[in-house]
Amino acid sequence: MSIISLDSVCKSFGALKVADAITFEVREGEALGIIGPNGAGKSTLFNLITGNIAADSGTVHFLGEDVTRQSAMQRCLNGIGRSFQIPQPFGKMTVFENLLVAGSFGQGKSERAVEQAAADILDRTGLIGRANTVADSLSLLERKRLELARALATAPRLLLLDEIAGGLTEGECSQLVGTIKDIHATGTTIIWIEHVLHALTSVVERLLVLDFGKVIAVGEPAGIMARPQVREIYLGIEV
Amino acid sequence: MTISAPDTIYRVETRTRTSTIAGLVGIVLILVLFAAPAFASRGLIQDLFFILTMLTLAQFWNLLAGYGGLVSVGQQAFVGIGAYALFAAVILWGLDPVPAILLGGVAALVLAVPFGFFAFRLQGAYFAIGTWVLAEVVRLIVAQWRAVGGGTGTSLPRTATENIIFTDQIAALFDVRASAARDILAYWLALVLAILTIGGIYWLLRSKRGLGLAAVRDNPQAARSVGVDAQRVKWFVFLTAALGTGLTGALIYMQKARISPDAAFSLNDWTAYVIFIVVIGGIGTIEGPIVGVLIFFLLQTLLAQYGAWYLMILGLIGIGVMLLAPRGLWGSFSDRTGIQLFPIRRRLMGGPLTIKTPSREE
The missing domain is CATH 3.40.50.300 (P-loop containing nucleotide triphosphate hydrolases)
Incomplete structure (x- = not known):
């Protein structure tokens, strides 16, 4: 199909x-x-x-x-989930919060229900160490990873x-x-x-x-x- | 990007030690403020009323601009319409002024629908100018309303102001005259409104809706792409701010008991000063407007007698803060010390993150 x-x-x-x-x-x-x-x-x-x-x-x-x-x-x-060619992070929010938005709104669930999954995605995409960093201060490579991670968070x-x-x-x-x-x-x-x-x-x-x-x-x-x-x-x- | 054990348990924290202490201090402060009429002079009660109402207006403007990215220069429209709705309800329909305050809020909410319908067609600076123009239009229309005094304005009738509910009890309780009792009533209402506003905004920012709001402010296109209804978020913020601004406007003019279109729809009094308060205090924080309103009050007390110089000094201070501390006084302080009285950051803890607990925000 x-x-x-x-x-x-x-x-x-x-x-x-x-x-x-x-x-x-x-x-x-x-x-x-x-x-x-x-x-x-x-x-x-x-x-x-x-x-x-x-x-x-x-x-x-x-x-x-x-x-x-x-x-x-x-x-x-x-x-349908996507990453942007030019990274479009939510700049004043932390990496983890970027994923929380995507998870909770993209799946129509509560924050509580998606926080563990969001943390696991950060782990898989190598961003876990930067979870509490404000997205604006990430390097380009990290921003690209965030694009992928955020798209994944919408399941x-x-x-x-x-x-x-x-x-x-x-x-x-x-x-x-x-x-x-x-x-x-x-x-x-x-x-x-x-x-x-x-x-x-x-x-x-x-x-x-x-x-x-x-x-x-x-x-x-x-x-x-x-x-x-x-x-x-x-x-x-x-x- | 190794796949680590999926059973790492993480948890999310928002509260900090400072915020717990701040909460306790806040409760004591609120109790003291409620008890203030027992020991404070009438002049001090009036000053506190002014501070609390300006603080409420500033919190709502900050919600719009600092959290919603909607820089409105037309909020005086909602102050004015709220105030005029109260006067109309009291003068034309004989309502008691206290319940009429609620009507002021409803009137502002109703006005916000066509107001937003037009303003949301514009972005950024155009939105700001558009809201200003719309507010002027509302002022000109209200100035045609003869029944509430037209262009020259009117006062609340004595029969209404002398019989406001609760004033007799307050007068008896504190053993003061009726006029002082009215000030105390207005002050308590302003205190309740300010507490509900700060509490409500803090609750909103910590809810899922607050996350969506921040996402739309940071990047509307990306927000839509992760499922946030950007348009609905904007409307929600705009209507909430209109309701709160209308309630505050009605309360301010219940206390003043005299209204005119030029005063009630004053850009200076209800928007320019409010922007000053938010900008010098720190936009995008709940603490910012609290710091800002205290500085604003201090400057006004010290300098108001110098007329035009006062405004020029306000302007210079505004420019100075924008250049030297663009995130406002509280913003700079918070950046340097990591202290937040109303923390909203969702900090991820646990797993590899337990080792280095971030003591300060980046």
């Missing part, structure tokens, strides 16, 4: 078409990677899925329900990750891949935008290539990367 499906979704900013009849679907429990050059419309695609921006036309279905007109808040409550069925591996060292990157594999193993569906290809391909089962707001190719990673068209528009450099 498909957990999310987009049908001919279009979005323009003025004359610039950032989403051009995007159509694809993701099965429940799958992990899909999205690649494409800068400005291809990858983050816009996420915003269309989460409801942070509204589609001009086309439909978005989540768990069989038409969510095209739903707000970002409503879609979060339905089970999403579909998790959208937007370039969370960029700028990490090799060791940090493989730790991150390990964490994401664990999340995936618990049955969470993942869509992951990433430039660090080896990290991406070690987790995802399919790749989707985006260019100028259009879906160029979808399929199993090795096959996709072998296509001359993909190599030309996206890679330029060898992997």
Whole structure:
């Protein structure tokens, strides 16, 4: 069964078409990677899925329900969690409080009911030592971890990750891949935008290539990367 | 990112040792303040009334701007409408002034609905200017209301002020004249209102709703993405502040017993001074307005006789605090010492966190 499906979704900013009849679907429990050059419309695609921006036309279905007109808040409550490419922490709150907000509001539970789970997520994402630190004083790496941790705290069925591996060292990157594999193993569906290809391909089962707001190719990673068209528009450099 | 044993038990703490002591001192202070009419002069009671009502206004403005991110310059609209509702209820319908105060709060709440409907279309500085314009519109409309004195204003009728409930008992209890008894009644009501306001705001900030409020203030887009209804949170804060500001406005003018549109809708008296109090005390803290109102009262007592110079000195102090201590006097003090009388931080304790107990906030 498909957990999310987009049908001919279009979005323009003025004359610039950032989403051009995007159509694809993701099965429940799958992990899909999205690649494409800068400005291809990858983050816009996420915003269309989460409801942070509204589609001009086309439909978005989540768990069989038409969510095209739903707000970002409503879609979060339905089970779509996301991280932002540029970290958007609640800056004056502590790391732990960031997760408490996400847990209690995202799952519609009391603070008490989610505090243990929030602490466990901090433990898994390596942030437990910073639990009582104000988010504004975190390093970039820690902010990226907080993005992942906060998205997890909403207990999403579909998790959208937007370039969370960029700028990490090799060791940090493989730790991150390990964490994401664990999340995936618990049955969470993942869509992951990433430039660090080896990290991406070690987790995802399919790749989707985006260019100028259009879906160029979808399929199993090795096959996709072998296509001359993909190599030309996206890679330029060898992997 | 190792997966540690999932059975590490964590707990969440909010209270600190200072806050427990502060709570005990607070209870003693409240008892002393309630007993004050027994030993304080009438002048002191009037000063305390002024301090308490300004403190309440400042707490509500701080809730709006410091916690909700809604910098309103139009709160005088709610002071004015609350006060005028009280006068209308007493003069036109013959209601006793004390229950009429509640009506003042309701009137402010009702006004807040169309007020917010327009103001929420604007963001940031535009919101601030928009609220100011709307408040002026309300003042101009009320000034057309002949039955309560139009543009020149009116007074509460003697028959109403002389028969306010409880004043006879208060006069007998403290053996004072009726006018002094009215001041004592107004003072007690102001004290109750201030306690309920501070207690209510503290309770709100420690509840789940307070977490959502802080999230919306810090980042509305991210708040929506984790399931917080940002629009509902803003409305809740705005309506609460309007209700409280309206109640305070009604109470202030019950004590003054004389009203005019220019006074009741004064930007200076009910918003500019209130912003001054919150900014010098420390925005975004409950302690800040308490410190701020005491400094404001002190300055007013010392300098009010110098007229325009007084306002210029207030302005200079405001600028000085903004430059040297942007988080206000209490904010700077709290940053340096880690002391918080009304702590709202949810501190995670237990597991690896027990080793280093953070003694101060970062």
